[in-house]
Amino acid sequence: MKRISTYMPNDDYQYRMRLQEWKMGDLQAKIGEQARVKELRDDPLAAAHSTRFQSKITRLSRFSDNIETVQGDHRIAEGYITSANDIILRIRELAVQGANDTYSKEDKAYMAEEVDQLLNELVAISNAENGNGDTIFAGDKNKGLAFRADRGMIPGVSGTRITSVEYLGTVNKQLAEVSENSYINVDFPGNRVFWAEQQQIFSSVDASNYSVSEDSSIIIDGEKINLNAGDNVHAVMSKINRADIAVKAQLDPVTSSIILKSTTPHQIWMEDSDGGSVLKDVGLVSANAGSPPANINRDARVSGGSLFDMVIKLRDDLYSGNTIDIGGMALKGIDLSHNNMLSELARLGAEDTRLQTTYERIAYEIPNIQQMNSNAVDLDFAEAITELKMMERTQQATLQTAAKVLKPTLLDYLR
Secondary structure (H helix, E strand, C coil), rough: CCCCCCCHHHHHHHHHHHHHHHHHHHHHHHHCCCCCCCCCCCCCCHHHHHHHHHHHHHHHHHHHHHHHHHHHHHHHHHHHHHHHHHHHHHHHHHHHHCCCCCCCCHHHHHHHHHHHHHHHHHHHCCCCCCCCCCCCCCCCCCCCEEEEEEEECCEEEEEEECCCCEEEECCCCEEEEEEEEEEEECCCCHHHHHHHCCCECCCCCCCCCCCCCCCCCEEEEEEEEECCCCHHHHHHHHHHHCCCCEEEEEECCCCCEEEEEEEECCCCEEEEEECCHHHHHCCCCCCCCCCCCCCCCCCEEEEEEEEHHHHHHHHHHHHHHHCHHHHHHHHHHHHHHHHHHHCCCCCCHHHHHHHHHHHHHHHHHHHHHHHHHHHHHHHCHHHHHHHEEEHHHHHHHHHHHHHCCCCCCCHHHHH
């Protein structure tokens, strides 16, 4: 019960009107922001769902951006590899012509000059850069040359020529996330792209009685392989063969030494890790080990060359007029290089198909999640405007009623 001599009726009316004004202001703000949920307290459950939806949209957008970047890099790399493959086809034509004895030694020297110029172009392609100035075929080494060409003299030829080409990049994997917990390899190591033969490394050390002295590890083609103290040579080879690398190990039945063989054309990289010396002990790596691939033990035998080795041999055979070698080992090496290039192009095509499929799925998924987020937190304009009009009429009626009720004073009750 309220006394008529107090200000309670006036205070009550003011409180109710201010509360109504606050509700109107809050609704107007929501209309202005086009959102039903401005703060967590407006609808905690919807806000929680919206947070998850927005996080998912952000991740999908990042995946989409990653795919576009990878596809762009793939297209640039594909262009250079296609150019290199066209050059290899021309070199093969010259090899087939040079293997014919109807051409004189002078004619073959002219062919050798063209092969030499094409070799220089292949080296230039191998050191190509993308739009950001990053070296394409150097693994994760973004700056600097991927290959270094050494020049020297060739018997019977004036001037210097390329005599060897050395890979300066890395074999470290670069992965891009293109979907939830799904990655794709985005690097193009030159010692895989510009390679011809499967490499083999033959140790000269008898490893039949070898045993790992302490827990350690080795790294082959960028893959770390953990070894335990007491592992014998068969356990070491078994762990190498089970690793996710295109390299297999076996024991030479005659010398009992370890042989490493690549299962795909590429240059094998290996080094000891974690303070171990397993590869040194079995004679694969030099005791004064530098960085791969220059750390191979000088007593070990290595076979399997690069595309550049094949082209250099063909050029030199053409200069010397060695018809048998031109049509034999040289031509075989060019064919192997061509096959490896085709394999790289096929791999790029398969990866691009996968990326395009993933990109289209993400492009379809993002609008659906955006719609779910909109349903959770967006404002129904028709409902909001109707509610605002009702509030305005209620406020107007409240003000009119207050003007009539609050008009009498205490003197009106004393008459």
